[in-house]
Amino acid sequence: xxxxxxxxxxxxxxxxxxxxxxxxxxxxxxxxxxxxxxxxxxxxxxxxxxxxxxxxxxxxxxxxxxxxxxxxxxxxxxxxxxxxxxxxxxxxxxxxxxxxxxxxxxxxxxxxxxxxxxxxxxxxxxxxxxxxxxxxxxxxxxxxxxxxxxxxxxxxxxxxxxxxxxxxxxxxxxxxxxxxxxxxxxxxxxxxxxxxxxxxxxxxxxxxxxxxxxxxxxxxxxxxxxxxxxxxxxxxxxxxxxxxxxxxx
Numbered sequence: 001x002x003x004x005x006x007x008x009x010x011x012x013x014x015x016x017x018x019x020x021x022x023x024x025x026x027x028x029x030x031x032x033x034x035x036x037x038x039x040x041x042x043x044x045x046x047x048x049x050x051x052x053x054x055x056x057x058x059x060x061x062x063x064x065x066x067x068x069x070x071x072x073x074x075x076x077x078x079x080x081x082x083x084x085x086x087x088x089x090x091x092x093x094x095x096x097x098x099x100x101x102x103x104x105x106x107x108x109x110x111x112x113x114x115x116x117x118x119x120x121x122x123x124x125x126x127x128x129x130x131x132x133x134x135x136x137x138x139x140x141x142x143x144x145x146x147x148x149x150x151x152x153x154x155x156x157x158x159x160x161x162x163x164x165x166x167x168x169x170x171x172x173x174x175x176x177x178x179x180x181x182x183x184x185x186x187x188x189x190x191x192x193x194x195x196x197x198x199x200x201x202x203x204x205x206x207x208x209x210x211x212x213x214x215x216x217x218x219x220x221x222x223x224x225x226x227x228x229x230x231x232x233x234x235x236x237x238x239x240x241x242x243x244x245x246x247x248x249x
Contacts, residue, residue: 029125030090033069035098037062037082037133055141055178055215056113060102065115065135068099091123100133108167108181114138137213142186143178144171147221157220159190159202183212 039059053059065082072095078085082100098121103114117135146157151173159171164184171179171188189203210216 029093031093031123031125032087032128033085033089033091033096033121033123034087034128034130035067035082035085035133036131037065037100037135039135052137056111060113060115064102065100066102068101070097070099072096093123093125096121096123098131098133100135101138102135103138105139105182106165108139108163108165108179109169110177110179112139112180114180139180140183140210140212141178141180141215142218143176143215144188144218144220145176146173147219149222150220153194153222154192155195156193157190159188162187162189178215183210183214185210188218 063081063083067078067080067082067085068076069078070076077091077096078089097118099116099118101114101116103112103116105114107114114137115135116138117133119131119133121129121131123129142161144159144161150157157173161169161171161179161181163169163181163186165182167181169179169181171190185205185207187203187205189201192200192202194200
């Protein structure tokens, strides 16, 4: 008998970018707000130290971010390109929220990262507040790998990842890139076909524990231990998906 070992490893990502906030009207006096942006491309990995640029062509530039500044009452004070923020603008003394975003929540798939940052700030009378915005990857990344033994046992293992929003992303056996999706939930499903033509349906849902700025690697392997099953390891939680037939019948 053989098992299919299906493990999911998580890797935390950290990126930095920028965001700021401004003050509501009704307070006494005004102040200024000066914004800047920094990026950090390091990717924390249990085995090696790598960068997010290993998976994307380049980190977004400052002019790729849209900026929204709202007051403490939720009123929109300013919106536009981050690079178009007027440094001579005056804000009433008070509390503000600043959000900088690059990318869209609606777009999921390969090469579709979304970056975001939000800061709560205070504007003081006759003073300029300097804010260094730190942005991170707002969605998560998922990739699927298959061992040589798995590929030898299954002639076909085309899978489809369906996100919580309903986006379908194909993961054929040759696809090695990570997909970018909102860190909520997803389902991986497909048909595993042996060289003899026997098909084994597979489906597994991941509905908790997903985090933004995190790379999840789904590793598929074939083992010869126990009854035929797909063993799913997700953040130290192990689940078993039993196959309908013996792999060697």
